[in-house]
Amino acid sequence: MSRKSIEGLLAGRMSRRDVLKVGGGVALGAGLSACGLGGGSASEADTTRVIEPKIDGDLVYFNWAQYLNPSLIKKFERKYGVQVRQSNFDSMPAMMAKLRSGNQYDLIFPSAEFADKLIKENQLLEIPLDKLPATEDIYQFFDDPWYDPGSKHTVPYSLYLTGLGYRADEIDTMTGSWRDLTNPQAEGRSYILDDFQEGIGMANLVNGYELNAVEPDQLEASKEYLIGLKPDLRGFSSDTITNMSSGNAWIQHLWNADVINIRYRVDDPTSIKFQQNREGIPVGSDVFAIPTNAEHPGTALLFIDFVLANSPKNATWTGYPMPTNGAEKPYADLVKSEPELQVTVETLEKGQQFANLEGTDRENWDRVWTEVRAA
Amino acid sequence: MIDGGEAIRFESVSKRFGETEAVKGLDITIEQGEFFSLLGPSGCGKTTTLRMVAGFEQPSEGRIFLDGQPVETVPPYQRNVNTVFQSYALFENLDVFENVAFGLKRRKVARDEIRRRVTAALELVQLPARSDAKPRELSGGQKQRVALARALVNRPGVLLLDEPLGALDLKLRRQMQLELKAIQREVGITFVYVTHDQEEALSMSDRIAVMDAGEVKQCGQPEDIYERPRGEFVAGFIGISNLLEGRVEDSGEVAIGNGLRIPAPLPNDCARGDAVQISVRPEKIAVQEIEPGMVSLEGRIETRVYLGVSTQITVSLGDGARLVALEQATYRAQADDRWEVGQRIRIGWRPEHCLVLR
Amino acid sequence: MSERRFASLTLLPGAAWLVLLFLVPLGITLAISFGVTDELGNALYAWHPENYDRVFDPLFAPVLLRSVGYAAATVALCLLIGYPVAYYIARFGGRYKYLLVALVVLPFLVNYLIRVYAWTAILSDEGLVNGVLEDLGLTSDGVRFLNTPWAVIGGLTYGYLAFMILPIYAALDRMNPSLIEAGKDLYATGWQTFRHVTWPATFQGVLAGSVLVFLPAVGDFVSAQLLGGPDTYMVGNLIQQQFFDANNFPFGAALTTVLMAFLLIFMVFYLRSAGRAAAEARA
Structure with missing residues (x-):
């Protein structure tokens, strides 16, 4: 097993929301130097430049590593005779830091929460959906998402939901509840995500509150729940794939696509199971977006259309469901043995999405998480 | 001056370091109270011989007897010998008094007695006023005196001196030669003195062993060595x-x-x-x-x-x-x-x- | 051009480097530590010293204490492991001395993060160490190394061991080997010689090594993040969280400033001791 973990490390196929954000020292520096300058300078007029889906140069692409089927990139390059110049970020703050220090990208892949931030800062171009035929297939659910009213600046890219992964060969008493984290069969081998949103959101759901609850009393109760959970936990870790494939985790708070990647790594893939929890399901999406300072927005539009048109291939390669009608069936085939991994329109409607908390609310969440970790 | 008893005896002592034979078949007896010099060029085996007496090296063959007892199983810290090192090897973190008292403390001598003996030893080497000084504050000659006092204070059966005056300038060297000889007469301890300076050996020693390439070429009183050198090497080395x-x-x-x-x-x-x-x-x-x-x-x-x-x-x-x-x-x-x-x-x-x- | 003038010119690149990459960020950090965040979470320059009140919230006392405790344990372990290694290399390394020193430094060619991450594989329940223990029949279901304070301290020790070995090695290498013989000659046993002769003669090296290990260890977050459990949160993690997750640059900067001030006290103490030793050595 240890051999496998090292192989995995070398293969670099990691969770999208990875994990090694400790590597972000450079980004931290960039963030620091840009600090105090960010935001404010752009106006709404910057976002309304008229752009057409036609080749206007090589594509400058900025994404998580291993988060898009590389064969699609090759095909796109061949079809249009351009190059896709790729670079990667390893966390959302790192992406923000790069943008704020003036780097120019044609296409970025922010989470819904960060898309909300960028739109409010007038950092994203309006995208003419009517000129992109493949957007026809996108779920209507995204016609007016919370983070982008009217869906003017973003195109949904992928879907995810948060639940519990577990080792079915060791644990046979899961109950479909978040409280399974303290299942005694796990003998203390359970981890929760090292992520303030997922951590507090989960506690809010367990306590019967809204996912994004901000009432001080409720946050206090969720904080107490999390602190009380610590003695039964092995750790806070977002390195879910290594944790489960190395046998350290028998129960792991994780994102659905991680399970697919864990299954690639273990001898008995069917022993890795996933459950959605009855207290509530956090769901979310990442989006395509074009920064206002993009030099080749035309190529970016063509690329968005091309990737959407090939959603099935992309979904099965990345392990993430894609929000188009065409991708649903191939993904369902992929997760036939574990249908709870699928994110359908019903799941989206049943689930709750994380809000982009601001001001005092955000501060309170941060404070709670800091206190949970420090306690 | 020489009371006749045997202080050190080498019996067919050899020492090899890998391929090189540093000392070959050494057979010497050194009498109690004798001022005995090992004289020879660098690399002749004289320092190795001294280190075998101190216990820092073990003979590859043969035996060494101290005071009639074989010492191959006796570690350095249990041998009744003390060494004055060429580099002095004073403990920089300790002052002069503490340096001299070091050996007595390890032997758990009573505090009053330590004070008395250290004071006496410092007087013997004419340094009573510097007992609070740290070694780095001393001149080369003063360091030399401290090193001597540090060894003598233990009243060892044998005092081993490894080119102790090598780092001093000529004038100081001459003066220290006289003092060393006087001190040796006063305390009556057997001195084994390693040097490459024939004049030094001739002027201070009761007997000299001239060594070359691990062998003793001639062993005798200074007059013998000087007047009747045996062989070309001895003659050459002694200045002939x-x-x-x-x-x-x-x-x-x-x-x-x-x-x-x-x-x-x-x-x-x-x-x-x-x-x-x-x-x-x-x-x-x-x-x-x-x-x-x-x-x-x-x-x-x-x-x-x-x-x-x-x-x-x-x-x-x-x-x-x-x-x-x-x-x-x-x-x-x-x-x-x-x-x-x-x-x-x-x-x-x-x-x-x-x-x-x- | 006078020699003096030339000498001060040669200092220029180094000085520029220091100002640009150390003093400027330090100034920015200090400025931000008094700042606030706007509605969108961006840091703004302001006068908000309350950030510092929060640093001294009793809530964080255990985190600070834990960091100091882990770092102190790391120093102790590095010393325990590093001194014999340095001693062996300096005294018995012979012609392999420089090769052995190179071997000590070799792991530093690999990023610290990657090295610690590799330890997660080695220490896993089904990892290398447990595999060997199982083969030897010493355990059947795996010893839980990972996600414990011991793993964190182990990671820190592994990460910073060379910082301890090198200065001690240098001190031992500089030390006159006759001193050890003099100790034994003066009736000190091996242990007494070490305690009364070798240790004092190399103490400045030990001090330098301890400072070099303690400073980065106390602010480290990698080891605790990758090898730690729910209760091994260190001040480095706390700071890192403010910058990366909480997006609270001002509080993160205030924590950083206080930590640096605290470490500065150690540095001053060390520099004074080292300066005194150097002055004495010159005298």
């Missing part, structure tokens, strides 16, 4: 040059290369026909002013080197044989301008000043 190859004749004279017969006092074991070397010390050679009864030879001046109080002249005797003469500058003449290079002259010496070496 002017060697002429020759052969013992019936007449009891020695015939040298160019047919000259030189009368010389032959050692008892010399027989006719033996190949020998004769040697005359440069300062015993007279130039031109030959007196009656002297052996005299003719030669040509090859080089002339002005040395201040004297001038050194190399005289070629033909057949490649040459002798060096030292001529003192006197009231009569400056030695340096009496002779010209190339000039033919006569040199001579009294027969009893001629040494025959085998």
Whole structure:
């Protein structure tokens, strides 16, 4: 097993929301130097430049590593005779830091929460959906998402939901509840995500509150729940794939696509199971977006259309469901043995999405998480 | 001064470091109270010999006896010997008093006694005023005295000194030689003294062992070594040059290369026909002013080197044989301008000043 | 150009480097530590010293204490492991001395993060160490190394061990070997010689090594993040969280400033001791 973990490390196929954000020292520096300058300078007029889906140069692409089927990139390059110049970020703050220090990208892949931030800062171009035929297939659910009213600046890219992964060969008493984290069969081998949103959101759901609850009393109760959970936990870790494939985790708070990647790594893939929890399901999406300072927005539009048109291939390669009608069936085939991994329109409607908390609310969440970790 | 008991005995002691044999078949007995020097060039095995006595090295073969007892199983810290190191090896973090008291403390001597003995030892080496100083505040000579006191204060059976004066300038060296000798007389401890300076060894020792390439070439009193060096190496090392190859004749004279017969006092074991070397010390050679009864030879001046109080002249005797003469500058003449290079002259010496070496 | 003038010119690149990459960020950090965040979470320059009140919230006392404790344990372990290694290399390394020193430094060619991450594989329940233990029949279901304080301290020790070995090695290498013989010659056993002779003679190296290990260890977050459990949160993690997750640059900067001030006290103490030793050595 240890051999496998090292192989995995070398293969670099990691969770999208990875994990090694400790590597972000450079980004931290960039963030620091840009600090105090960010935001404010752009106006709404910057976002309304008229752009057409036609080749206007090589594509400058900025994404998580291993988060898009590389064969699609090759095909796109061949079809249009351009190059896709790729670079990667390893966390959302790192992406923000790069943008704020003036780097120019044609296409970025922010989470819904960060898309909300960028739109409010007038950092994203309006995208003419009517000129992109493949957007026809996108779920209507995204016609007016919370983070982008009217869906003017973003195109949904992928879907995810948060639940519990577990080792079915060791644990046979899961109950479909978040409280399974303290299942005694796990003998203390359970981890929760090292992520303030997922951590507090989960506690809010367990306590019967809204996912994004901000009432001080409720946050206090969720904080107490999390602190009380610590003695039964092995750790806070977002390195879910290594944790489960190395046998350290028998129960792991994780994102659905991680399970697919864990299954690639273990001898008995069917022993890795996933459950959605009855207290509530956090769901979310990442989006395509074009920064206002993009030099080749035309190529970016063509690329968005091309990737959407090939959603099935992309979904099965990345392990993430894609929000188009065409991708649903191939993904369902992929997760036939574990249908709870699928994110359908019903799941989206049943689930709750994380809000982009601001001001005092955000501060309170941060404070709670800091206190949970420090306690 | 020498009370006759045996302090150290080496029995066929050899020491090898890998391929190199540092000491070969050493057989020496050092008497109690003796000032014994190991003299030789660097790499001759003298320091290795000393380190085997101290216990820092183990003999590859043979045995060493201290006070009659074999010591191969005795670690250094249990041997009744102390060492004065060439580098002094004073403990920088301790002051002079603490340095000297170090050995007594390890032996759990009572505090009052430590104070008394350390004070006495510092007085012995004439440093009583510096007991609070740290080693780095001392001059080279003072460090040397502390190192000596630190070893002597333990009243060891044997004191081992490894070129202890090597780092001092000439003047201080001379002074310390006298003091060391005086101290040794006063305390009566056996000293084993390692040096490469023949003058130092000659002036201080009761006996000297001259070593070369791991072997003892000659062991005896300074006069023996100086007046009757055995073999070329000892003669050379002790400062004797002017060697002429020759052969013992019936007449009891020695015939040298160019047919000259030189009368010389032959050692008892010399027989006719033996190949020998004769040697005359440069300062015993007279130039031109030959007196009656002297052996005299003719030669040509090859080089002339002005040395201040004297001038050194190399005289070629033909057949490649040459002798060096030292001529003192006197009231009569400056030695340096009496002779010209190339000039033919006569040199001579009294027969009893001629040494025959085998 | 006078020699003096030239000498001060040669300092220029280094000085520029220091100002640009050390003093400027330090100034920015200090400025931000008094700042606030706007509605969108961006840091703004302001006068808000309350950030510092929060640093001294009793809530964080255990985190600070834990960091100091882990770092102190790391120093102790590094010393325990590093001194014998340095001693062996300096005294018995012979012609392999420089090779051995190179081997000590070799792991530093690999990023610290990657090295610690590799330890997660080695220490896993089904990892290398447990595999060997199982083969030897010493355990059947795996010893839980990972996600414990011991793993964190182990990771820190592994990460910073060379910082301890090198200065001690240098001190031992500089030390006159006759001193050890002098100790033994003066009736000190091996242990007494070490305690009264070798240790004092190399103490400055030990001090330098301890400072070099303690400073980065106390602010480290990698080891605790990758090898730690729910209760091994260190001040480095706390700071990192403010910058990356909480997006609270001002509080993060205030924590950083206080931590640096705290470490500065150690540095001053060390520099004074080292300066005194150097002055004494010159005298």
